[in-house]
Amino acid sequence: MSATAPLAIETHALRRVYRAKPNDVVALDGIDLEVAPGEFFGLLGPNGAGKTTLIKILTTLLLPTTGEARIFGFDVVHQTKQIRRIMNMVAGGEQSGYGILEVREQLWMFSQFYGLGSRDGWRRVDELIDAVGLDEQRRQKVSTLSTGQRQKMNFARGLLNDPWIFFLDEPTLGLDVSAARAVRELILSWKAAVPGRTVLLTSHYMAEVDELCERIAIVDHGRVLAIGSPAELKHRVQRESIFRLELDRLDGGTASLARLPGVVAASAAASDEGNGQGDRQSVSVNLVLEDDAALGGVVGALGGLGAQILALRKSEPTLEDVFVELVGRGFDDAPDASRDETPPQGRAANPQPRREDEPAEEELV
Amino acid sequence: MSGNPYVHRPTASPQAAAEWTQRQILMTNLRTVAGRAYPRVRGLAREKSWLFFEILLPFLTTSAFVFVYRALQAPPEYVGFVVLGGAMTAFWLNVIWMMASQLWWEKSQGNLELYFAAPMDIVAVLLGMAVGGMVMSSSRAAVVLVVATVVYGVTFAVDQWLLLLAVFFLTLTALYGLGMVLASLFLMWGREAYHLTQFLQEPVYFVSGLNFPVGRLGMLGALAIALLPLAVGLDAMRQLAFADAAYPVGTPPPEVEALILVVMTVVFLSLARWMLRTLERLARREGRLTIRWQ
Numbered sequence: 001m002s003a004t005a006p007l008a009i010e011t012h013a014l015r016r017v018y019r020a021k022p023n024d025v026v027a028l029d030g031i032d033l034e035v036a037p038g039e040f041f042g043l044l045g046p047n048g049a050g051k052t053t054l055i056k057i058l059t060t061l062l063l064p065t066t067g068e069a070r071i072f073g074f075d076v077v078h079q080t081k082q083i084r085r086i087m088n089m090v091a092g093g094e095q096s097g098y099g100i101l102e103v104r105e106q107l108w109m110f111s112q113f114y115g116l117g118s119r120d121g122w123r124r125v126d127e128l129i130d131a132v133g134l135d136e137q138r139r140q141k142v143s144t145l146s147t148g149q150r151q152k153m154n155f156a157r158g159l160l161n162d163p164w165i166f167f168l169d170e171p172t173l174g175l176d177v178s179a180a181r182a183v184r185e186l187i188l189s190w191k192a193a194v195p196g197r198t199v200l201l202t203s204h205y206m207a208e209v210d211e212l213c214e215r216i217a218i219v220d221h222g223r224v225l226a227i228g229s230p231a232e233l234k235h236r237v238q239r240e241s242i243f244r245l246e247l248d249r250l251d252g253g254t255a256s257l258a259r260l261p262g263v264v265a266a267s268a269a270a271s272d273e274g275n276g277q278g279d280r281q282s283v284s285v286n287l288v289l290e291d292d293a294a295l296g297g298v299v300g301a302l303g304g305l306g307a308q309i310l311a312l313r314k315s316e317p318t319l320e321d322v323f324v325e326l327v328g329r330g331f332d333d334a335p336d337a338s339r340d341e342t343p344p345q346g347r348a349a350n351p352q353p354r355r356e357d358e359p360a361e362e363e364l365v
Numbered sequence: 366m367s368g369n370p371y372v373h374r375p376t377a378s379p380q381a382a383a384e385w386t387q388r389q390i391l392m393t394n395l396r397t398v399a400g401r402a403y404p405r406v407r408g409l410a411r412e413k414s415w416l417f418f419e420i421l422l423p424f425l426t427t428s429a430f431v432f433v434y435r436a437l438q439a440p441p442e443y444v445g446f447v448v449l450g451g452a453m454t455a456f457w458l459n460v461i462w463m464m465a466s467q468l469w470w471e472k473s474q475g476n477l478e479l480y481f482a483a484p485m486d487i488v489a490v491l492l493g494m495a496v497g498g499m500v501m502s503s504s505r506a507a508v509v510l511v512v513a514t515v516v517y518g519v520t521f522a523v524d525q526w527l528l529l530l531a532v533f534f535l536t537l538t539a540l541y542g543l544g545m546v547l548a549s550l551f552l553m554w555g556r557e558a559y560h561l562t563q564f565l566q567e568p569v570y571f572v573s574g575l576n577f578p579v580g581r582l583g584m585l586g587a588l589a590i591a592l593l594p595l596a597v598g599l600d601a602m603r604q605l606a607f608a609d610a611a612y613p614v615g616t617p618p619p620e621v622e623a624l625i626l627v628v629m630t631v632v633f634l635s636l637a638r639w640m641l642r643t644l645e646r647l648a649r650r651e652g653r654l655t656i657r658w659q
């Protein structure tokens with residue numbers, strides 16, 4: 001990357017305060033981010049962390065209260081048109097469009113908003129319908145799609161303009177396992193097709209972020225708590241290496257292992273290989289080493305102790321461990337864990353009661 | 366890179382892709398108008414319930430007035446006035462019931478954010494809605510006009526076809542311009558604005574002179590002609606469609622009324638454009654309006 005090429009995303013001291021009834025809400029509290037072109041970047045944080053607010057600012061739908069943000073060098077406050085030409089976005093649970101239209105009709109409508117020619121639009125729409133695996137639903141009414149099919153259609157919409165940067169706000173929210181996997185594969189194939197395509201993904205599914213993202217920012221209460229690759233972040237929480245050893249026997253118990261150089265701790269663990277019903281009784285040991293290099297010494301010493309290794313596995317910390325260490329609480333017991341679908345700040349109790357004399361009961365097109 | 370569904374129109378760099386020519390901008394806005402009109406034309410053709418609202422209802426209202434006028438032995442042109450008014454009701458219903466609440470509905474659906482996030486001008490989206498609505502309502506208006514003309518035996522006497530056509534189109538542009546203004550108002554005021562239009566619907570019908578020459582209302586009629594596109598448009602169209610009437614059927618001459626319609630069109634369209642910009646600014650600042658739940 002040459003020094004003059006602008007970053008895909010760059011924010012400086014980005015702050016966003018919402019005016020709200022009892023108290024103003026500080027949704028973003030000084031975000032500094034740098035995402036290079038071509039990166040797959042993740043925002044991981046509990047509900048209410050500020051992820052959606054950040055995406056709204058980067059997609060030019062919301063103004064920062066203070067601070068700056070640029071997309072490929074374009075300012076999110078003043079250069080909105082430029083940004084809108086090169087980005088697209090898909091959110092989980094998106095219900096966009098008109099249920100009365102067929103899938104390809106709805107996609108064609110959106111293609112026109114991006115300036116594709118009329119015929120070119122139809123061709124492009126059919127191509128994308130095939131690519132996302134909706135060929136059987138091509139002429140089906142949008143209102144009859146399943147959640148997974150709908151999200152695939154939303155992805156087809158998001159790809160209509162060949163975006164250089166794709167914002168995905170909890171894109172697999174509410175999808176079943178196979179639909180979520182299909183969506184993830186889709187994102188990866190799309191990104192791989194052209195070098196420089198950039199993705200910003202928010203999620204509160206740890207495994208998803210871990211699987212997809214090259215770099216992650218962990219956010220909570222509108223602040224970035226840590227940035228790094230999943231491996232770096234995990235490494236940061238846990239400097240020691242942890243191994244699980246399965247031995248045929250261990251004369252002298254775990255104490256004999258704990259004395260070896262480079263071993264921080266050794267403890268017996270419940271065996272996970274069968275339950276010792278046969279004539280072979282195995283021993284499981286959790287081994288904490290100063291680093292991976294100490295493993296060689298341990299393996300050599302085990303031979304001297306007359307023990308045979310049946311299995312050896314490295315235990316990796318998860319992003320969940322990283323989160324707990326940084327935030328001081330688990331992901332699911334976040335204090336303000338309101339579902340994403342519920343409106344913020346007290347509106348949950350009063351979700352727009354619909355009265356008989358009100359419009360929009362049926363679809364307007 | 367042909368054959369890869371994930372690459373359509375390759376661009377050299379994000380910077381190159383972000384700079385559009387004036388032609389590209391114009392074409393995108395024009396395509397947006399067509400794109401947004403499309404679901405209305407398609408969707409309404411599919412949704413049969415609108416047939417009832419936009420053909421049967423105007424026809425029934427028209428018929429009721431025809432019978433009343435016949436019972437009162439009003440001049441024969443009056444039946445023609447009612448038929449003309451009945452046909453134009455299709456447009457008015459479309460503006461009040463669909464145009465006006467459209468943006469508000471789009472917001473609650475989550476579409477509005479996607480519209481704002483796309484590179485076209487939001488005015489083009491609203492124009493597309495208007496064009497779609499006009500196309501649909503035109504077919505309905507034509508049905509009402511033809512059926513009622515045949516059933517009630519109306520004879521038109523037109524001298525200036527071109528002016529009549531111009532007045533008709535100007536009535537539509539002014540009316541849908543007003544619809545675009547209402548759509549923005551609704552989005553800003555939500556429910557209150559909706560109740561207000563409901564409240565105003567009957568009085569507005571009355572002073573629009575759908576069923577009688579609005580000039581008969583004196584000052585009120587003059588005010589209506591100055592403010593309501595449908596009132597001016599109908600007044601002018603009546604004069605042009607029944608040129609042989611033995612008495613004056615409208616107040617200002619149709620040429621003047623055509624000019625009023627031009628002014629209305631310009632004012633409403635500029636107002637709508639200004640309101641939409643204001644709305645976007647507010648939405649970005651407040652974090653409301655475009656967002657689904659608020």
Ligand SMILES: Nc1ncnc2c1ncn2[C@@H]1O[C@H](COP(=O)(O)OP(=O)(O)O)[C@@H](O)[C@H]1O
Nearest residue numbers: 018025027047048049050051052053344345652
């Ligand atoms: N329009 C709004 N008005 C007031 N508060 C809001 C608004 N949108 C979001 N918030 C609040 O800002 C904080 C961050 O919300 P959000 O960005 O949606 O977080 P996330 O996407 O990480 O769940 C939350 O406390 C939320 O309640």
Ligand SMILES: [Mg+2]
Nearest residue numbers: 051052169340
């Ligand atoms: Mg969110």
